[in-house]
Amino acid sequence: MAKILVTGGAGFIGSHAALHFARQGWSVRILDNLSRGALLKKADPNAEHNWNRLAEEPGIERVRGDVRNAADVEAAVDGVDAVLHAAAQTAVTTSTVDPATDFDTNAVGTFRVLDAIRRTGRKASFVYCSTNKVYGENVNNVPIEEEATRYRFASEHAEGIPETFGIDLCEHTPYGCSKLTGDLYAQDFGHLYGIRTGIFRMSCIYGTHQFGMEDQGWVAWFVIAAIRNAALTVFGDGKQVRDVLWVDDLVRAYEAFLERGPKTGVYNMGGGPEMTLSLRELLSQLSDRLGRPIEPATGPWRPSDQKVYVSDIRKVRAELGWRPEVTPEQGVDRLLAWVQEHESAFSHL
Numbered sequence: 001m002a003k004i005l006v007t008g009g010a011g012f013i014g015s016h017a018a019l020h021f022a023r024q025g026w027s028v029r030i031l032d033n034l035s036r037g038a039l040l041k042k043a044d045p046n047a048e049h050n051w052n053r054l055a056e057e058p059g060i061e062r063v064r065g066d067v068r069n070a071a072d073v074e075a076a077v078d079g080v081d082a083v084l085h086a087a088a089q090t091a092v093t094t095s096t097v098d099p100a101t102d103f104d105t106n107a108v109g110t111f112r113v114l115d116a117i118r119r120t121g122r123k124a125s126f127v128y129c130s131t132n133k134v135y136g137e138n139v140n141n142v143p144i145e146e147e148a149t150r151y152r153f154a155s156e157h158a159e160g161i162p163e164t165f166g167i168d169l170c171e172h173t174p175y176g177c178s179k180l181t182g183d184l185y186a187q188d189f190g191h192l193y194g195i196r197t198g199i200f201r202m203s204c205i206y207g208t209h210q211f212g213m214e215d216q217g218w219v220a221w222f223v224i225a226a227i228r229n230a231a232l233t234v235f236g237d238g239k240q241v242r243d244v245l246w247v248d249d250l251v252r253a254y255e256a257f258l259e260r261g262p263k264t265g266v267y268n269m270g271g272g273p274e275m276t277l278s279l280r281e282l283l284s285q286l287s288d289r290l291g292r293p294i295e296p297a298t299g300p301w302r303p304s305d306q307k308v309y310v311s312d313i314r315k316v317r318a319e320l321g322w323r324p325e326v327t328p329e330q331g332v333d334r335l336l337a338w339v340q341e342h343e344s345a346f347s348h349l
């Protein structure tokens with residue numbers, strides 16, 4: 001039986017991936033230090049939700065450990081055929097107030113995992129959860145057009161941002177820098193040491209079991225706040241657009257890479273031009289479904305916020321024979337139903 005290590009397996013994406021691979025017959029080990037709540041410096045009563053739900057699943061071994069710690073990582077990669085590296089400090093805002101923890105977790109942590117794989121000599125495949133933030137402020141130089149409820153890229157970028165887009169000579173935020181460091185090391189370890197490497201530069205991923213907060217996971221956060229009538233702020237004018245990808249669609253892409261991907265692949269990953277959503281459009285769908293107006297407060301634009309980000313997914317579609325299936329409308333309805341069903345988990349809001 002093939003064995004996969006999922007770092008950050010108690011997180012949103014990692015837990016979905018762990019469950020998916022276990023149900024496909026993989027033996028799964030997760031490594032997580034359960035730090036999400038502490039890192040975000042907030043009491044997070046849901047921090048262990050995904051860790052706990054995996055306990056009920058056969059075929060999943062849960063290991064508490066830290067990707068910054070070489071001994072923890074070495075033990076975790078022992079005997080595995082693949083690693084999905086999802087552990088990270090994930091909030092841009094946190095990275096600006098505590099760049100040292102962000103760097104240690106994202107840059108050093110990724111290096112530790114890659115180096116541990118290298119030292120086993122076993123050449124486990126490596127899948128890296130990278131981010132569109134590697135392109136930093138360069139994205140804001142793309143000409144955009146303004147419409148009633150959204151911005152959109154002008155026609156020459158209608159297919160979105162490709163993998164060849166510039167990654168440097170601009171501002172990034174510490175999170176963008178630390179994730180880019182991991183992205184470059186992953187590419188290099190692929191080339192230099194023959195480790196099979198799939199790098200997914202992800203846009204906005206959303207789904208069930210996601211505990212979105214104001215500074216990370218905006219789709220889930222808007223849905224949770226709308227249902228709970230919690231204070232919600234739209235920073236900027238709300239016309240910001242992202243391509244959004246339902247988490248199960250993402251996990252299918254990871255699986256496709258492991259099954260039939262090339263030796264090294266770097267992919268921009270999201271819903272692409274056909275699966276996009278603006279903040280205003282999301283609020284309008286939520287108001288429609290809940291049958292009441294949602295009236296958020298407004299705040300200033302956040303540093304490095306991109307007015308539009310849409311992934312060009314032609315490469316991942318062609319190389320992995322993959323395509324996104326869940327539309328934003330379907331996904332938001334599913335998420336809404338899940339939060340309503342689990343509303344007690346959000347009673348602190």
Ligand SMILES: NC(=O)c1ccc[n+]([C@@H]2O[C@H](COP(=O)([O-])OP(=O)(O)OC[C@H]3O[C@@H](n4cnc5c(N)ncnc54)[C@H](O)[C@@H]3O)[C@@H](O)[C@H]2O)c1
Nearest residue numbers: 008010011012013032033034035036066067087088129205
């Ligand atoms: N969710 C998105 O839209 C999105 C977009 C782009 C990139 N990503 C990347 O995808 C990955 C997963 O994101 P997510 O949304 O599931 O976030 P998440 O915060 O839900 O999951 C991250 C997990 O990593 C764990 N972790 C943090 N530091 C650790 C450490 N030092 N050692 C071990 N575990 C540690 C946390 O406890 C958490 O369970 C991250 O690498 C993130 O940068 C996510």
